[in-house]
Amino acid sequence: MSLPHPPYPHQPPSQAVTLNPFAVTALVTSLLCLAPLGLVFGIVALVQIPRRRQRGRGLAIAGVTVSAAVLLLVGIATAVVDFRVWTPPARDTAGEIVKPGWTAFHAIEPGDCFTPRSGAPGRDAPPTRGADVRLLPCDAPHRGEAYATFRLPEQDRAPVRNDIVATARPQCAQLFLDYTADPLASGPLQTYFFYPDERGWAAGQREVLCWVARPGNALLDSSVRLDAAELDPAQSDYLMAWKPLNSAGVRCCSTPVRQRSR
Structure with a gap:
């Protein structure tokens, strides 16, 4: 005959270990x-x-x-790493830059102040590789200021570099004297220009952009523009008398830099 099992002490049910x-x-x-x-x-x-x-x-x-x-x-x-947040610049109703921002060379307009990504090129340097610039208000430190554009003559093939230089140097020199009544007021300056490369020419680009900067990548802190209408008659007459000499002596042996196609 089987005997009854002895009673076991009470054991609480085991609790599962939870996951945090x-x-x-x-x-x-x-x-x-x-x-x-x-x-x-x-x-x-x-x-x-x-x-x-x-x-x-x-x-x-x-x-x-x-x-x-x-x-x-x-x-x-x-x-x-040099991080750049690509934010477009903002303009006011008059077209002046009021908020800095990054854009491409072909979006620069006359009167814009900017700093090229790779800095101002040296004399007879190869074309800049970076196609972007930071547009800035002209009262902020900047490298360059665009002052004029003009169109190259139409032809089937893109003109060679020497032909563009022969056209752009005197043209940019004259346009700079039209942009500022006193080219010496801002100190030593060097003019530059961008022109369309072969791909840009095939895409219909014909514009040459003339711009100015200080030699050696020194910064500008204001616009170089000076309207003769802002001068008194004596100052205006004096500068007009000197304009032919300024035109002959302006430093327009500038670096031609090809624009990258859009």
């Missing part, structure tokens, strides 16, 4: 490139897990590790 929600959140946010949040959630999870006897320590460590690595890479990149 911050551990999961830390890993997910780190993988979604939300590194700061992933780092914070991971640290919170590592603090809570041993106190609450929860699972997820590995997930929390992974979230912290990935987040820290992303933040480290961003810090290094910020220190060594």
Whole structure:
């Protein structure tokens, strides 16, 4: 005859070990490139897990590790890489630049002040590689100022460099004297011009852009424009008398720089 089993002491039902929600959140946010949040959630999870006897320590460590690595890479990149946010410039109703912004060379208008991405080219230097410039108000430090445009004569093929130089140098010199009544008022200046390359010519571009800058990449801090109407009659007559000599002596042996096609 079987004997009854002895009674066992009462045992509470076992509780399942829960997964810490911050551990999961830390890993997910780190993988979604939300590194700061992933780092914070991971640290919170590592603090809570041993106190609450929860699972997820590995997930929390992974979230912290990935987040820290992303933040480290961003810090290094910020220190060594020149980031530029491509924001377009803003103009007022008169067409003046009131908000700096990046644009392409072919969007420059006469009267615009700007800084080329690669700086002002040297004399007889090869064409600049960067096709972007930062347009700025003329009372802000800048490298160059556009003052005129003119069209090259129509022909089937793009003119060679020497032909463009022979046309643009005297044309830009004269246009500069029309732009400012006193070319010496702003100190030593060097004129430059951009012209369409072969691809731009094939696309219908014919405009030459004349612009001026200080030699050696020194900055301008105001516009070089000076309207003769703003002068008194004596000053205007004096500068008009000197205009032929200024026209002959203006430094217009400028660097021709090809525009990149649109």
